[in-house]
Amino acid sequence: MRLSRYPVNTAKETPADAEVISHQLMLRAGLIRRLAAGIYTFLPMGLRAVRKVEKIIREEMDRAGAYEMLMPAVQPAELWQESARWEQYGPELLRFKDRHDREFVIGPTAEEVITDVARRELKSYRQLPVNFYQIQMKFRDEIRPRFGVMRGREFLMKDAYSFHADQESLAEGYAAMKTAYTRMFERMGLTFRAVRADTGSIGGSASEEFQVLADSGEDAIAVSDADDYAANLELAPTPVYDGKRPAATQSLATVPTPATKTIADVSKLLGVDATRCVKTLIVEGSDGGVVAMVIRGDHEMNAVKAQKVAGVASPLRMATAQRVLAGTGTEPGFLGPVGLKCRIVVDHAAAALADFVCGANARDAHLTGVNWGRDLPEPETADLRNVVAGDPSPSGQGKLAIRRGIEVGHIFQLGRKYSEAMQASVLDPAGKPLTPLMGCYGIGVTRVVAAAIEQNHDDKGIIWPDPIAPYTVLLVTLNHDRSEAVRNAADSLYAELGAAGIDVLYDDRDARPGVKFADAELLGIPHCVIIGDRGLAAGQLEYRHRRTGATGELPVNGLLDALRARLA
RNA sequence: CGGGGCGUGGCGCAGUCUGGUAGCGCAUCUGGUUUGGGACCAGAGGGUCGGAGGUUCAAAUCCUCUCGCCCCGACCA
Structure with a gap:
């Protein structure tokens, strides 16, 4: 993409109502714009990052054998009445009536819809286990939306639902999702932990949250310094009193x-x-x-x-x-x-x-x-208290440290809560009705983007991990309008990289170097190649790595190979 | 919902106390000079001062009501 024609506006000043870094940077870099409280438009540059995250999610869900589908965002009230969540959910559930006075909700999640799909489509135990997923807008009328896209009311979520004949199969499906999630977040280049969580109002047995570690995170988590034990602070058990205490030495x-x-x-x-x-x-x-x-x-x-x-x-x-x-x-x-x-x-x-x-x-x-x-x-x-840093880890290995995290994923073994309430059943080998066990697995796609920025930035701007960056390479020309040599060299390099399948953004604006460099840092494209008369005369281009700040010379001839070595 | 704060050009703000010609910086547009770290000069466009009602000769400014937004708290697959 040529930046001179790209609809993106960067800002030097931080908008007054943005509190957290990711929100500020997403606004300043022209990724998102607010439409109403907790409701945001993703502009082209921002959408690119969202799509990169989606792509990784799709690849790993597909690899795990799940089937993508697309369920409606608008759901009829009857379904929610069947599961009793019409009464239970409260004001967070956005309800409205259509012109015929029928009640609907904008889905905050899709257990009801998928269970309805299941009871219509699944007829035999032979069709189990099965896992359906979708990437769809959700709406939760949060009491207090904040932090931009990190805690918005409307947000893009990947939600998956699995159906199983027995607990063993559910446990297998759950484990497969845990593996898939781990692969996804690793591929996205994020530092995260799978954290034991409270099953909360959803119910069910096992449940783990995937938390991206960041100081600004809303959740406190206890992690062991010696193994991979991690638990929500609310859940981490403290050591049980062993009946031993020092002898009394003072009088009352x-x-x-x-x-x-x-x-x-x-x-x-x-x-x-x-x-x-x-x-x-x-x-x-x-x-x-x-x-x-x-x-x-x-x-x-x-x-x-x-x-x-x-x-x-x-x-x-x-x-x-x-x-x-x-x-x-x-x-x-x-x-x-x-x-x-x-x-x-x-x-x-x-x-x-x-x-x-x-x-x-x-x-x-x-x-x-x-x-x-x-x-x-x-x-x-x-056990009445929160664990504190230094408490022994419940895993028996090491001591606990308290970290902060942003919940980007949550996996549950739901059990039969919905399949029972909504009477979804298949025939078992004996021809008897069998109510399937369910698992559900969510990822906040738009929240992942914000969390990635929260975890990867400096005082100059965003530092995208390569796999989710809107563009991988940024080509910056100096003296663009007056140097034909620079323009010609840059144009052909742009075409060459594009033809090689690299996501390249080309800053061909007639702007001063300072402006271009500042925008390059704000936008956070991982690899930057600078084309100027000075280096060009020697057949050289300047390379800068956004994350490490490392610079180097690259040959004009053979740029593609030199870059590929760095993209890895 | 409770507590606090803010609404003035696209963004950041001053002006409100003490009523009297709506202002500054950034951004945008035009022309010129500049060009390896957010340039300079000259000019231009853009604001029902969130909205409604009231007081007044006169309201961004005072009064009443209302809407929106932000922060803290409770809440949160």
Whole structure:
């Protein structure tokens, strides 16, 4: 493509409403434009990157034996009523009526449609297993769309659905998808982890997220430094209390701590490390009472884990100050497990403490030298906290580090939730109806593009990984309009590279070098070849690698071969 | 939905407090000079100041209502 004729506008200034780097760069590089909140147009340059991602996805899905199809974006309400998600999904599901007053949704996902396809098309167990996929626009009316295309309302998604006669087959299909996903993201040149995830509202057994690691990611994940263990922070288990703790060396004492309500303040006032303090959080119980959660001072309570404790309300609700007073007789800020008048559940790490500090259940006072089993009963323990960096990995190998990630893919073993609700069945070998097990596998295509930029950029602009770059090679002329030699050489090189099947962008604009170089860096095309009078006289071209900044000379004759060696 | 903020040419902003000829930079167009890191000179086009109503001799500016957008939170296959 000749840049002089290419409909792309770059901007020096960062749009005011773009928060994250990928959003800023996509706007500045002329990849996308906002149409409404969370709804974006992909301009030609941006679409190129999307298509590259799609191509890799298609190749790997096809390799895994899946069949591409295309389902409607607009889906009738009846299907959603059948699966009961019409009621369950809430306002995130965009609903509307057609001219005949019939209700429809714009699909946020397609389990209902594919299950409808399956019950019509699949008749025999002999047709299983089978995996269908599509790449289609989805719409989710997010409460707060943000970060440009990374968390938009309308987005392009690859969704796949598999059908199986038994659990073993489902597990195989799931494993095949995991392999395919791993290949895809590797091919895209992204640094990612497959992360154990909460199955959430979708239900089902196994589930893993594919997270692109980036500091700006919305999800916190715990990764082992010694093996490939990775789990969503919400899910990573902490070590179970082993019944061992240091012997008590201090005696129980009440100390005055006026207006000292936070762990940080208590720790400072008493000169005791937060790791030897304990905080007591009061949550609503499922029986109308309250439950006390005791956590080490430096730890954070994990809502997902806490609400799984029997007798605790789910979803988790913190008790109000009045409820705390009514349920425990003490006000927040000075709560402690000693003599507390409600059920107490203690985190494993807090249970392992000796000589610790906690609230005295009296205004302006704390207890020091507290010991389980002596000053209060041995605790009921549970995993209540988030893992922290340095905790041992649940895999048994190494220690955990906390990283941030962008969820670009998610694979599920769904089970029979939809096939049962929508009565999809095939005949088994005995001629009896068999309800197939399902798996579903998603990839946020447009989000992958944003995540790739989030992970690959510098202060000058985008640094595309070769496989998903809109163009692979950028040809830049200097002194374009006045030097016939440059123009002729560039024109023929452009034709040569194009004929060789290389995606080449040709900056043939009559612009100053600074403008061209700045745009080259902003656009982030991986390989840049500069054609100027100076080098041309010596039969040389200048080469620059966007990622490494490495420069070098390439011969005019034999550019193609020299480039190919670098494209690898 | 709760809290905070912002709507002024395509983009970034000033002007609003204290009412009085709509301005600056970038971008765009024309002509000229320039040409290896975002040039310079001269000129040009482009704005119902988000919208509606009100106060006033006069409203971007004050008042009321409304719409949109951004940030934080809750939420999130």
